[in-house]
Amino acid sequence: MTDxxxxxxxxxxxxxxxxxxxxxxxxxxxxxxxxxxxxxxHLDLTGTHWGCDTSNCGACVVWVxxxxxxxxxxxxxxxxxxxxxxxxxxxxADGLDPVQEGFMQCHGLQCGFCTPGxxxxxxxxxxxxxxxxxxxxxxxxxxxxxxxxxYENIIRSVRWAAEAGTSENGASQ
Amino acid sequence: MTTVExxxxxxxxxxxxxxxxxxxxxxxxxxxxxxxxxxxxxxxRIPGMLHGAVLRSPIAHGxxxxxxxxxxxxxxxxxxxxxxxxxxxxxxxxxxxxSHDVIAILATDKxxxxxxxxxxxxxxxxxxxxxxxxxxxVEYEILDPxxxxxKALEPGAPVIRTDIEDKADNHIFDWESGxxxxxxxxxxxxxxxxxxxxxxxxxxxxxxETCGSVADMDPVDGKLTLWCTTxxxxxxxxxYALVAGLPEHKxxxxxxxxxxxxxxxxxxxxxYVLSVVGSIITKKPVKWMENREENLISTSFARDYHMHGExxxxxxxxxxxxxxxxxxDHGAFNNTAQPTKFPxxxxxxxxxSYDYPAAHCKVTGVYTNKAPGGVAYACSFRVTEAVYLIxxxxxxxxxxxxxxxxxxxxxxxxxPEQFPYHSPTGWEYDSGNYPxxxxxxxxxxxxxxxxxxxxEKRAAYEATGSGDxxxxxxxxxxxxxxxxxxxxxDILGLGMAxxxxxxVHPTGKAVVRLSVQTQGQGHETTFAQIVSxxxxxxxxxxxxxxxxxxxxxxxxxxxxxxxxxVSGAAAAIASRRVVDKAKIIAATMxxxxxxxxxxxxxxxxxxGSPDRSxxxxxxxxxxxxxxxxxxGVEGQLDASCVYDPPNLTYPFGAYICVADIDSxxxxxxxxxFIAVDDCGPRINPMIVEGQVHGGLADGVGMALMxxxxxxxxxxxxxxxxMDYLLPTSMECPxxxxxxxxxxxxxxxxxxxxxxxxxxxxxxxxxVNAVVDALAPFGVTDIDMPCTPAQVWRTMQGRRFRSDxxxxxx
Numbered sequence: 001m002t003d004x005x006x007x008x009x010x011x012x013x014x015x016x017x018x019x020x021x022x023x024x025x026x027x028x029x030x031x032x033x034x035x036x037x038x039x040x041x042h043l044d045l046t047g048t049h050w051g052c053d054t055s056n057c058g059a060c061v062v063w064v065x066x067x068x069x070x071x072x073x074x075x076x077x078x079x080x081x082x083x084x085x086x087x088x089x090x091x092x093a094d095g096l097d098p099v100q101e102g103f104m105q106c107h108g109l110q111c112g113f114c115t116p117g118x119x120x121x122x123x124x125x126x127x128x129x130x131x132x133x134x135x136x137x138x139x140x141x142x143x144x145x146x147x148x149x150x151y152e153n154i155i156r157s158v159r160w161a162a163e164a165g166t167s168e169n170g171a172s173q
Numbered sequence: 174m175t176t177v178e179x180x181x182x183x184x185x186x187x188x189x190x191x192x193x194x195x196x197x198x199x200x201x202x203x204x205x206x207x208x209x210x211x212x213x214x215x216x217x218r219i220p221g222m223l224h225g226a227v228l229r230s231p232i233a234h235g236x237x238x239x240x241x242x243x244x245x246x247x248x249x250x251x252x253x254x255x256x257x258x259x260x261x262x263x264x265x266x267x268x269x270x271x272s273h274d275v276i277a278i279l280a281t282d283k284x285x286x287x288x289x290x291x292x293x294x295x296x297x298x299x300x301x302x303x304x305x306x307x308x309x310x311v312e313y314e315i316l317d318p319x320x321x322x323x324k325a326l327e328p329g330a331p332v333i334r335t336d337i338e339d340k341a342d343n344h345i346f347d348w349e350s351g352x353x354x355x356x357x358x359x360x361x362x363x364x365x366x367x368x369x370x371x372x373x374x375x376x377x378x379x380x381x382e383t384c385g386s387v388a389d390m391d392p393v394d395g396k397l398t399l400w401c402t403t404x405x406x407x408x409x410x411x412x413y414a415l416v417a418g419l420p421e422h423k424x425x426x427x428x429x430x431x432x433x434x435x436x437x438x439x440x441x442x443x444x445y446v447l448s449v450v451g452s453i454i455t456k457k458p459v460k461w462m463e464n465r466e467e468n469l470i471s472t473s474f475a476r477d478y479h480m481h482g483e484x485x486x487x488x489x490x491x492x493x494x495x496x497x498x499x500x501x502d503h504g505a506f507n508n509t510a511q512p513t514k515f516p517x518x519x520x521x522x523x524x525x526s527y528d529y530p531a532a533h534c535k536v537t538g539v540y541t542n543k544a545p546g547g548v549a550y551a552c553s554f555r556v557t558e559a560v561y562l563i564x565x566x567x568x569x570x571x572x573x574x575x576x577x578x579x580x581x582x583x584x585x586x587x588x589p590e591q592f593p594y595h596s597p598t599g600w601e602y603d604s605g606n607y608p609x610x611x612x613x614x615x616x617x618x619x620x621x622x623x624x625x626x627x628x629e630k631r632a633a634y635e636a637t638g639s640g641d642x643x644x645x646x647x648x649x650x651x652x653x654x655x656x657x658x659x660x661x662x663d664i665l666g667l668g669m670a671x672x673x674x675x676x677v678h679p680t681g682k683a684v685v686r687l688s689v690q691t692q693g694q695g696h697e698t699t700f701a702q703i704v705s706x707x708x709x710x711x712x713x714x715x716x717x718x719x720x721x722x723x724x725x726x727x728x729x730x731x732x733x734x735x736x737x738x739v740s741g742a743a744a745a746i747a748s749r750r751v752v753d754k755a756k757i758i759a760a761t762m763x764x765x766x767x768x769x770x771x772x773x774x775x776x777x778x779x780x781g782s783p784d785r786s787x788x789x790x791x792x793x794x795x796x797x798x799x800x801x802x803x804x805g806v807e808g809q810l811d812a813s814c815v816y817d818p819p820n821l822t823y824p825f826g827a828y829i830c831v832a833d834i835d836s837x838x839x840x841x842x843x844x845x846f847i848a849v850d851d852c853g854p855r856i857n858p859m860i861v862e863g864q865v866h867g868g869l870a871d872g873v874g875m876a877l878m879x880x881x882x883x884x885x886x887x888x889x890x891x892x893x894x895m896d897y898l899l900p901t902s903m904e905c906p907x908x909x910x911x912x913x914x915x916x917x918x919x920x921x922x923x924x925x926x927x928x929x930x931x932x933x934x935x936x937x938x939x940v941n942a943v944v945d946a947l948a949p950f951g952v953t954d955i956d957m958p959c960t961p962a963q964v965w966r967t968m969q970g971r972r973f974r975s976d977x978x979x980x981x982x
Contacts, residue, residue, distance in 0.1 A: 030300065032300070033300075037299075040215075041299075044218075045209070046209070046213075046215075046216040047208070047209020047210065047211075048209070049213070049215075049381070049382070049432070050215065051381045051382070051383075051465070052381075052465045052893070052894045053464055053465050053466070053893070054465070054893050054894050054895050056893075056894035056895060057381055057894060059381055086209065087207075087208070087209035088208070088209045090207075090208075090209075091208060096207065096208075100207040100208070101207075103203065103207050104199055104200070104203040104204065104207060105199065107199075107200070107859045107860065107862075107863045109203060109206055109207070109693075110433075110693035110694065110695065110863060110864075110867065111380070111381070111382070111430075111431060111432050111433040111434075111692055111693030112202070112203075112205075112206030112207075112211050112430065112432070112693065113211075113213065113380075113381040113382045113432030113433060114381050115206050115207060116209050119207065134907070137902075138902040138903060139902075139903070141901075141902050142901045142902050142903045143901075144901075144902075145381060145894070145899050145901060146381070147378075147379065147380055147381050147433045147435065147867070147870075147871075147899070148433060148693045148863070148867045149863060149866055149867055149870075150866030150867050150868075150869050150870035150905055150908060151866075151870065151901075151902040151905050152866045152905070152907060152908050153863055153866065154902070155902070
């Protein structure tokens, strides 16, 4: 008991400077702060969701230097100096990203909780592989759980975006 | 990605005009979700808000000797530490359960399951609240736990509910349905009787968003605002009023965007109450959000039904009767959420989709040292367990008779002319054409060709001893949803009717207010379409308001697939009342007799004079204007309805699963899944298909991966997503869906509800496929989940109890 009682409550802090959705920010936070909490609680970007603690569900996926990362399993300090992108940045000046449009067109979401993570994974896949097969999409989203859709319409949504991206050159950068 | 039935032409919106009525309309809610602008519980932030965290029991059964909170209280960021002793002084340590038992908000005398709430810390931030939990020292006297439900009633078993006066065992209830003597008479004349012990293990709905709340008790006007992850905001408000003695009009429950519910968010959890107590004590808003482990170990599980089934038939395969004996594990408190008269929910619909004269079931509920709950995970009040029972037993009978399971089902299915059908256990099935649905599924599957392929693969396996084992599993389900008629169904005395209020603004735009609460089902779109279908007002012009008790009519909420059958009917009737009122206004406007008017979606016109007409929008403006209305007719254009359903609705479907089992590892791969659903007319076919897809994935998960098991000490073995495995895109096949349409005769729109159909219907199809694949090994049954380990051992005749840690070889 006494050992615990003497646990210091003034915990070490770290100054974290990173780029979030193209904007440079600096915050001083407890060093243990997870990236997901940094984004949600310190930057007030609540589009990225927390779902499991164990890197299984993928609701917290953001991009770090253009790669999808589960932000519940990364310290904010580890993202210092890097570029972080969240779902809030998908919509561009020209409108919605084709992936966002695809999810609406193909009913790729129901409760919407997994959607930001799915969108970030889907966009990353299309940037790397503009014309993925169904199997390639299945594999790409296999680290993201969805409890509502049975995945079928998510796969259709990403395919829709792939087709829109090639035909219209959409907003897929 | 095959959808066999081509969508009818009405599914396509008219590109020339605004969308009106039923059809494939894109969802209105999606635009905020794809932008990351949903507002889920954890997104609710209020200035000055504090954060709560729950200290939970690490053991399954033990007496609390002492709780020392002094170190936690000394933490500089901690604002309050609440224990059961403090709650006792407020008379809040115990609360009524949803099944006429009590639950502990915080343990006072004993802890009764691992994960039970013991103390609550309120701190300035979430991390500090969690830190402070580590500073609370609880001394327990460990007691033997009751882990195995099958041993809960043995003499000498530890008594869990010592809080109940004179309680000397772990028995909760016995409940029976059907006619035991008549059933025995059928069994006496049967050629064949097959018995099987079936386990539907404990599983968890595991919505991606866990449960949470933000309580804000205004110390000045005494009004409590509670943001809460609830599927039933009105029912919650009334229960809080009853529990806490707060006046009901001083409680506002807001259910924001819900990140999946599936029954997990029906119950009232101690954390919700604790956030309220925390706010009362600190005079600040308090947020509580459980983590994933807390969600899995403490909130509403589902199933945990141990079923002994017997089925009797003639040698030609005509079913004569079914008997079931169920041991129901309810955990440490009886806190299932189901209608009062039905302690086993609607399990007694287990006679299923078949025509036979007699059936009987007996259900015994027991306490164990596990989390309470039992009715959740899209189960339609235990229809899931019922469908699993009958569909496994029918397959078992087919195996015994050496008959094809499709042929046996065809031989026994209820025929269209038998509806309305009165079942041996007292249900009145409203409508159906079962053989058509099964035939469609068989045709879509190419059933005969699949059987030929299976025979070839079996021959190859027998020749070589290697290769895949192929199985084909069928299930046919009848759902029992839309609870329900008030005279028969209530929860905690609240009748299961739902209200709807519809108001058309002067400019013809409308707002519809609902008592039900979406968790992803798309109510903002579907209910706008219902109002649009009836009134002709474009869907885009109709706003759906729900999830806020201050701004919606009373009703019992969304679960048991009841939104469309109950609240949808209320919306349709309110819409018709608006149209009827618009008729009087239209007649007044046109100086015509109301009897001379005719309605065509959105317009009243004078019969024979189509040029004399007014739109619903024009009547709305007139209803708010200077027009002199007939005597007794009030201005404005609005209506309401409280819908008391005359009967339940009975959606049904035929499912076929094709599975391949790796004979070297026992790994099951679902290759194809064919699902034919009949939920009556489809308001939005896109949304209906999405609901079916999600339920099919649930079925694959439960059948192959998901289980909340316990070790002998009562430790939960499914406490994270590393141990509680959910299906990913890799486990799910491309769903093949089809539909038949049999309207409900008693619902104003003919619709039946669909939210849980696939979750109810799909697990037995998968398990039947696995057993079918393993039949050459003499296998007649296997426990879910059919993990590689379970399949491998079952192939060798060494099945294990999937609900317990392996304790034998």
